Amino acid sequence: MEESVPKKLLGPRPQDYVLGAILVLASVAWLAAPTSAGGGELRARLVHDGRTVGELPLDAPATRSFNFEAGEIAVEVRPGRGIHISETHCPNKICMHEGWIDRPGETIACLPNRFLVEIEGGEPEYDAVVN
């Protein structure tokens, strides 16, 4: 069988290198391209010390609790209300006082736990929100 195929067809041709190069570069581009976090359904991103520890869509009831530096902290999602800190063991409970948030760009921060809740998705009405 091998004898019936011309020898030059068995080796790589210049166009094979071009195709290979394109495939390698396309793969790297696909792997390296940053994903877009904007748009889509409203969700709360839960961040501890700069690291995402959870994502909760705002259209489904949910609770999550964590144990961080300052003790236990819990969040609750209630469709129609948004998300809030439902429990914390830090003494001043500033994060609980923030109440519910439900619009893109709104945040709740718990300093003693270095914990951040941030609403993402949708089209933000404002670039920043202050109380």
Added chain:
Amino acid sequence: MKKAAIILMVLAAAAAVYVRREDIFTPKGKILKRSRFTMDTICTIQAPNELGASRTEAAIDKALDRMSEIGVKFNCTSPDSPLYQFNHYRTPITDPELVAVIKEALEVSRTTGGTYDPTMEPLEDLWGFYTTSKSSGTVPSPAAVRDALAKTGWRKIIVRNGEVTATDKNVCLDLGGIAKGYAIGEAEKVLKAEGVTSALILGGGQVQVFGHPSPGKDWKVGVRNPRHDGYMAGLVFPDENGISTSGDYERYFIVNGVRYHHIMDPANGYPARGTMSVSVMLPDPTKADALSTALFVMGPRKAIEFLKKYPAIGYIIVDSNGKIFSSRDISGS
């Protein structure tokens, strides 16, 4: 040999694409954003990608580093801070940056008749609003309040020949009511020095903007109602400007149905009454920070009288009944 060279070139090109992926794939104008816990709050800086993603993000990081540096230096509970040394060992403050901000703080005290006072630390400590390890959650006795109040007084602070001293050995400095604004202003300087032409800096209840988020658009800031019932204002900032808010809604506790919050009236040592929140809009973030506290303490009527002398300062004041007084249309964009 030739084949090996081609393969190496392809791999090198792939590596280069990977290393510079942020710059290659981040579209021009996309808003880049970074947050950091510093200055006793969460600080966020966002800027459109105009310089390339890596340069823009490096500029943002540098600005956040500057805020963190100020956070350490201006933290009166940190033994490394000259403020701590001053408060505990009476060591005169000679750090030029601190001296300059203390001078500015005292100037706001003078202008506002002392409704902003950078010497309230004994009262803040007594009421326990700023500790993360303990909170009193109880109303201190009148005698304890009187004792703490006796240790305050901005007039007891002397700034002379680049040195800060005190006429009373009990008086302590706490720049918490002005340092965040100063740090935001410094972050703005860093960003501009790095070539950033547009950014929004958010730290706690304070925002500072310059430039535009995209051509033809202005930065927009939402102000939530102090009782968290949606938004009471949507502000558009076409020029360099900022907003600082002080309110009774974050650091507080309730005893027998009465809300005790963290903004103390220097006249009596108790939480200032008559106001829910005050937002001040002016381009100088240091002044805006201190003024929002001062105007909160004044109460709505006196604050509005005071602001008549300074028409360039924008304001939104919510009184204790929830009535809103504003210098501008706050209905939104």
